[in-house]
Amino acid sequence: MNLPxxxxxxxxxxxxxxxxxxxxxxxxxxxxxxxxFGEQFEAELKRFLCGPDxxxxxxxxxxxxxxxxxxxxxxVDPGDEVITxxxxxxxxVSAICAVxxxxxxxxxxPRTWVMDxxxxxxxxTEKTKAIIPVHLYGxxxxxxxxxxxxxxxxxxxxxxxxxxxxAHGATLHGQEAGxxxxxxxxxxYPSKNIGxxxxxxxxxxxxxxxxxSLRALRNYGQKDRYNAETPRGINSRLDEIQAAxxxxxxxxxxxxxxxxxxxxxxxxxxxSAVPVSFQEITPGCEPAWHLxxxxxxxxxxxxxxxxxxxxxxxxxxxxxxxxxxxQQAFSLAGSPSLPxxxxxxxxxxxxPLNTVLAQEEQDKVIEAVRNFYS
Numbered sequence: 001m002n003l004p005x006x007x008x009x010x011x012x013x014x015x016x017x018x019x020x021x022x023x024x025x026x027x028x029x030x031x032x033x034x035x036x037f038g039e040q041f042e043a044e045l046k047r048f049l050c051g052p053d054x055x056x057x058x059x060x061x062x063x064x065x066x067x068x069x070x071x072x073x074x075x076v077d078p079g080d081e082v083i084t085x086x087x088x089x090x091x092x093v094s095a096i097c098a099v100x101x102x103x104x105x106x107x108x109x110p111r112t113w114v115m116d117x118x119x120x121x122x123x124x125t126e127k128t129k130a131i132i133p134v135h136l137y138g139x140x141x142x143x144x145x146x147x148x149x150x151x152x153x154x155x156x157x158x159x160x161x162x163x164x165x166x167a168h169g170a171t172l173h174g175q176e177a178g179x180x181x182x183x184x185x186x187x188x189y190p191s192k193n194i195g196x197x198x199x200x201x202x203x204x205x206x207x208x209x210x211x212x213s214l215r216a217l218r219n220y221g222q223k224d225r226y227n228a229e230t231p232r233g234i235n236s237r238l239d240e241i242q243a244a245x246x247x248x249x250x251x252x253x254x255x256x257x258x259x260x261x262x263x264x265x266x267x268x269x270x271x272s273a274v275p276v277s278f279q280e281i282t283p284g285c286e287p288a289w290h291l292x293x294x295x296x297x298x299x300x301x302x303x304x305x306x307x308x309x310x311x312x313x314x315x316x317x318x319x320x321x322x323x324x325x326x327q328q329a330f331s332l333a334g335s336p337s338l339p340x341x342x343x344x345x346x347x348x349x350x351x352p353l354n355t356v357l358a359q360e361e362q363d364k365v366i367e368a369v370r371n372f373y374s
Contacts, residue, residue: 002313003352003361008190010356012197015252019197022244031240034219038243042202044250049176049184049204056211059202059238060218063165063187066201067095070183071130072232073205073214074159076101080129084163085115086325087341088134091187092163093324099232101129105325107338111280113293115141116340121149130159135167135177137319138260138289142282143172143180161185168193169257169288177288178204188242193256193290194249200242256355260289263353263362267292270366274373291319292353299346305372306349312368317350 012019026037042057049055060066076082078100084092086105096103106119115133131150133141143160150158160181164170168186170177178184188200205211213230216223221233268278276294281287296302309316323341324330351365 003315003364005315005317005350005352006191006354007356008195011195011354014356015248018248019245022248023241026240026244029240033237033239035240037240037247038238041238041243041247041250044247045186045202046204048250048253049179050206053206054208055179055204055206056208057202057204058211058214058218059200059243061201061236061238062091062199063163063185063189063201064091064095064098065218065234065236066185066187066203067092067132067161067163068098068234069214069217069236070159070161070185070203071095071099071101072217072234073203073210074130074161074182076129076159079127081125081127082130082132083120083123083128084132085134085341086323086338087113087320087344088136088163088324089165089320090324090327090329091165092132092134093330096132097330102127103324103330104128105330105336105338107340108344110340110344112139112282113137113279113344114139114282115146117142117146117149120146121153124150124153124155124158128155128158130161132161132163133181134163134165135170137279137291137293138167138170138287139279140167140170140172140177140282140285140287142284147180159183165189165192166290167288168290169253171286172282173284179206182207182210188246193260193288194246194253196242197245198242200238200246201236202238257288259355260353261287263357264289264292266359266362267351267353267366270363271369274370276369289353292351293319293348294351295344295347296349297347302347302349305369308372309365309368312364314365314368315352318345318348319350321345 046057082096162181162184164178165187167177184204186202188196218236221228221230223229
């Protein structure tokens, strides 16, 4: 493929000397789990998220584990209900199932493509223990609106766990994604805005009590060595090598986000004359673009557009082609009809968007889409 959707080797080569030095330092330390590099990254991510304000971060093995640990920290028990959207990556829902809770899948807003907060409130029952708003493609759910609505129905006890896997650096009214709810769950999968060279994740909380609980939960439930305080602990620790790499990448995040914002503006301008639509941004949100997703008019048109771009040697992806409530693993008898989610899944297409995408390469994508419509 002449123009791949993402070239991670090229992305990492840009800062390879820094990564190599960080990895060498972690290896030579002789301490590879729960050491100084992990503590350093946790402290630096905390500063990025909330500056001098109170807040805490723990590293863990993956974004999925970050969600699972957050749900455990919120005392979500088997049989409890957790509300989230169907238009999300599978791990959002598999984390709910991992704690043996019941996922309650709801629809998205047809403009912003993220959680319909009114639908979330309608889905609340006496069994609801948590809500996972998924910040998708770089856009954010209006968590403040959701919190206010929960207050109006007297359910402030419901834990909000933000899924921040695709919104590193996004803000809502100036507040960083992941810091508005009880927990913020981050994924550092290699393709994310901050990507490890393997699996990695983290959880933010403004509560020291909550973060102390999570520190034990990620390490077999041990409060200290050989002293378990909970039977629900798991093994989910961010290793020192990935922590060292992530600390390097965090220092470049603001620049990368500015570059992606420039590319997204170019996509919006370049495709303004063709009948494709973009995700609208939640009012008050400053997005942190992770993906460039367009929606075309019909599923058959999308198929033809993919074929056209493939002939032009431009790789595209679909995020996500099968709604979670339609997945065999999660579909239950009487599963809901989610018309906006189902319609959008048939029409969306992700175009290349990454920090090493040259302007002439992006122009090639724009021209190819224009030519398809002409």
